[in-house]
Amino acid sequence: MAEKVVVVSDSITVGELAETLNLPVTNLIGELFKNGIVATINQRIDFETAQIIVEELGIDVEIQKKETAAAPGRQAYVPTENAVDRPPIVAVMGHVDHGKTSLLDAILETKAVDGEAGGITQHISAYQTIRKDRSITLLDTPGHEAFAALRQHGATLTDVVVIVVAADDGVKPQTVEAIRFAQNANAKIVVAINKMDKETANPGMVVGQLAEHGVISDQKGWGGTVPMVEVSAKTGAGVDTLLDTVLLVADLEELKADVDVPAQGLVIESHMETGKGSVVGLLVEQGELKPGHFLVAGTAYGKIRTLLDYKGTAMKVAGPSTPVTVTGFKELPQFGDVFTIVKNEKLARTATERARIERERDAASTNVTGADLLKMMSQKHESQDLNVIVKADVQGSLTSVMDSLRLVDTGGEITLRIIGSGVGNISENDVRLAANENTIIYGFNVELPPAVKRLAMRDKAQVRIYKVIYELLDGLSIKTTKKILVEEGDKIEFFTRELVKRTLN
Numbered sequence: 138m139a140e141k142v143v144v145v146s147d148s149i150t151v152g153e154l155a156e157t158l159n160l161p162v163t164n165l166i167g168e169l170f171k172n173g174i175v176a177t178i179n180q181r182i183d184f185e186t187a188q189i190i191v192e193e194l195g196i197d198v199e200i201q202k203k204e205t206a207a208a209p210g211r212q213a214y215v216p217t218e219n220a221v222d223r224p225p226i227v228a229v230m231g232h233v234d235h236g237k238t239s240l241l242d243a244i245l246e247t248k249a250v251d252g253e254a255g256g257i258t259q260h261i262s263a264y265q266t267i268r269k270d271r272s273i274t275l276l277d278t279p280g281h282e283a284f285a286a287l288r289q290h291g292a293t294l295t296d297v298v299v300i301v302v303a304a305d306d307g308v309k310p311q312t313v314e315a316i317r318f319a320q321n322a323n324a325k326i327v328v329a330i331n332k333m334d335k336e337t338a339n340p341g342m343v344v345g346q347l348a349e350h351g352v353i354s355d356q357k358g359w360g361g362t363v364p365m366v367e368v369s370a371k372t373g374a375g376v377d378t379l380l381d382t383v384l385l386v387a388d389l390e391e392l393k394a395d396v397d398v399p400a401q402g403l404v405i406e407s408h409m410e411t412g413k414g415s416v417v418g419l420l421v422e423q424g425e426l427k428p429g430h431f432l433v434a435g436t437a438y439g440k441i442r443t444l445l446d447y448k449g450t451a452m453k454v455a456g457p458s459t460p461v462t463v464t465g466f467k468e469l470p471q472f473g474d475v476f477t478i479v480k481n482e483k484l485a486r487t488a489t490e491r492a493r494i495e496r497e498r499d500a501a502s503t504n505v506t507g508a509d510l511l512k513m514m515s516q517k518h519e520s521q522d523l524n525v526i527v528k529a530d531v532q533g534s535l536t537s538v539m540d541s542l543r544l545v546d547t548g549g550e551i552t553l554r555i556i557g558s559g560v561g562n563i564s565e566n567d568v569r570l571a572a573n574e575n576t577i578i579y580g581f582n583v584e585l586p587p588a589v590k591r592l593a594m595r596d597k598a599q600v601r602i603y604k605v606i607y608e609l610l611d612g613l614s615i616k617t618t619k620k621i622l623v624e625e626g627d628k629i630e631f632f633t634r635e636l637v638k639r640t641l642n
Contacts, residue, residue: 142199152178154187158196168194216393216423223394223457224265224272225387226294226420228324230315231301236331239370240301241277244380263405263420263460264447268380274420274458276405294403294420297386298324299379300352301331304338304367308346316350325386326352327364329379334369394457400424400478404434405460407469408531409561415439415466419476426455426478431485432466435474436493438485439466469560472533524576526557526567528583535560538581563600565589572596579603 151169155162155178162178168190169182182190188200229237244266262277276294298319302312319326328347330340344354344365353361364382368375406418417434419426428444442465444452455461470476479485529535539555557570562584571578571593578593580602585593593600 142201144201149182149184149187150178151182154182154190158191158198160194164194165190217395217398219397220393220395223392224274224459225296225383225390225392226274226276226458227297227299227383228276228278228295228319229299229301230278230318232303232306232309232311232315235301235303235306235309235312236370237301238277240329240331240368240376241275243370243373243376244275262447263418265460266380268377268384271384272458273380273383274460276420276460294405295322295324296390296392297327297383298322299327299329299383301329302343302347303332304330304340304343305332305335307339307342308350313350316347316352325390327366327379327382327386328352328354329375330365330367331370333367333374334371340365340367392458394423396423396425396456398424400426400430400476402426402476404470404472404474404476404532406531406533407466407472407560409469413464415464415469417463417466417470419461419463421455421457421459421461423457424478426459426461426463427453430478431480431482432463432476433479433485433488433492434466434470434476436489437466437468437470437474438479438482438489440482441465469532472536524554524556524571526571526576526578527555528559528561528563528567528578528580530560530582532560534581538579562586563589563602565592568593568596568598568600571598571600577601 149157151165152162155165158165166178169186171193184200191198191200229241231237241264245264264275264277266273266275298315300312300315300319302308316326328343330343332338333340344356344359347363347365348354348359348361352363353359354365355362356365364386366375366379366382368379370376400421401424402420402422404417405420408416410416415437426441426444428441430441432439432441441463443463444455445462446452446455447460447462449462452461477488479488527535527538529538535558539558556576557567563578563580563586565588567578568589569592570576577599578601580600582604583602585600585602590600592598
C-alpha cells in the first residue's frame with residue numbers, strides 16, 4: 138500500500154497534477170504520450186487517468202478522489218419554461234496567421250489586428266454583430282500555444298466554434314487543438330476555409346485533412362455533419378454565408394436563457410486602468426445586468442459604476458449572451474471566475490471571504506504533501522532555486538505566462554519558483570523584491586516607469602520586458618539550463634547557457 142495519499146478533484150489539469158506530485162510537467166506529458174494521450178499543460182484529465190499515470194511512473198503515492206459538492210456558481214444552467222431565445226455565443230479559433238482576427242474585422246468592419254503586437258491576438262476579445270435582425274456574440278480567442286488556457290475557457294463559454302483554416306496552408310497543430318477544445322466543450326463546429334482569394338487556395342485539401350481528424354464535411358460525397366464555408370477575410374466573400382450558417386446551427390440547438398433571474402456569467406478579462414481602477418470584461422449567461430448591481434466573482438466584489446458594450450457605449454441593461462465591460466470591482470477577479478449578483482455590499486463581502494477561505498483550503502489540500510513527495514520520489518540531487526516575478530497587462534495573459542513558465546525543462550537542476558505576480562506595470566516593490574532575492578522580473582505587455590528603471594539599474598535587478606508572446610517564450614524556452622554561481626564578494630550572479638528555442642506542443 139502506498140505510504141502517502143494525495144487527494145485530488147474528479148478532474149485535474151496536467152500542470153496541476155505535475156505540481157502536486159512535484160514532477161517536471163514535461164515528464165508527465167511524456168508519460169501521457171507514451172500511453173496514447175496527447176495533452177498540454179492545461180488539458181484536464183480525469184481521476185482514473187491520473188491514477189494510471191501515477192502507477193506507470195512508479196511513484197509510491199495513492200491518489201484519492203476529493204469528495205466535494207460542485208460549487209453552486211458552476212453547476213450546469215438549465216433554463217426554465219419562462220426562458221426566452223438568446224443570441225448564440227461563437228468562439229473563433231484556429232492556427233496563428235490563418236486569419237481569425239482578420240475575419241472578425243470583415244464581420245465587424247474594424248481593424249483590431251492592427252492594434253495587436255506582432256499581428257496575433259493576445260487576449261480574448263468579445264464583440265456583437267447583427268445579421269438579419271439577430272444578434273451574434275463573437276469571441277476572438279488567442280492563437281498562440283501559450284494561450285491554451287484562454288482558448289480552453291473560450292470554448293467552454295460557447296455554443297458554436299468557428300474554426301478558421303487557411304485554404305493555402307491546411308490543418309496545423311493549433312487547428313487540431315481547437316477541434317479538441319470544441320469537442321470537449323460539446324460545442325457545435327463550423328469551419329471557415331479562409332484565404333480563398335489566394336491563387337494557391339486548395340479547399341479540397343483542407344476538407345480532406347479535417348476528415349482525418351474526425352471533422353467530416355456535410356458536403357455531398359463526404360457524409361458528415363460539419364458545415365464548411367469558403368470565405369475571404371480580405372474581400373469579404375462568403376462572410377454573410379458564414380453568419381447565416383452559424384445562425385442555422387444555433388437554431389437547431391434552441392438556445393434559451395432566463396431574464397427574470399439574478400444575473401450570472403463569466404469573467405473573460407480583467408486589468409487595471411489609470412483613472413478607472415479595475416476594468417473587467419464579463420459575459421452574461423442569464424438574467425439582466427444593470428449599473429448599481431453588487432457583483433461577486435470568486436474572491437473579488439464590487440458595485441457596477443459603469444456598464445459598457447464592446448464599443449464602449451454606456452448601457453442601461455445587458456441580457457443573456459451579452460459581452461460587457463464594467464468598472465467598480467474592489468480588486469481584480471480571476472479569469473474564468475463565475476460572477477453573480479447579491480443584494481448589498483455586506484452580502485458581497487461575506488461571499489468573497491467565504492470564497493477566499495475555500496480557495497486557501499483547496500490549496501492546502503494539494504500542497505501539504507509536497508515536501509514528503511519530494512523524498513518519496515528519491516530525488517537525491519539538490520535543486521537550486523531560480524526565483525521569478527511575472528507581471529502582465531491583463532489577468533488572462535498573466536495566467537498563461539505563468540503556465541508557460543511551468544513548461545520550462547531544467548533537467549531537474551533548477552527549481553523555478555514564482556515568488557510574485559500581478560497585473561499592471563512593474564513597480565518599485567517588484568524591483569526591491571528582485572534585488573533582495575536572486576530573481577528575474579518578466580514583464581509581458583507592461584511598462585517599466587523611468588523611476589523604477591533607475592532603481593532597477595541601481596540595485597542591479599534583472600528586468601526583461603516583452604510585447605509579443607513569441608519573444609517572451611524565446612526568453613523562457615530553455616531546453617537545457619545550467620545554473621552557474623559566480624561569487625563576487627557577497628553577491629551571487631546567475632547565468633544561463635545552452636539556450637535552445639523550444640517547440641511547444
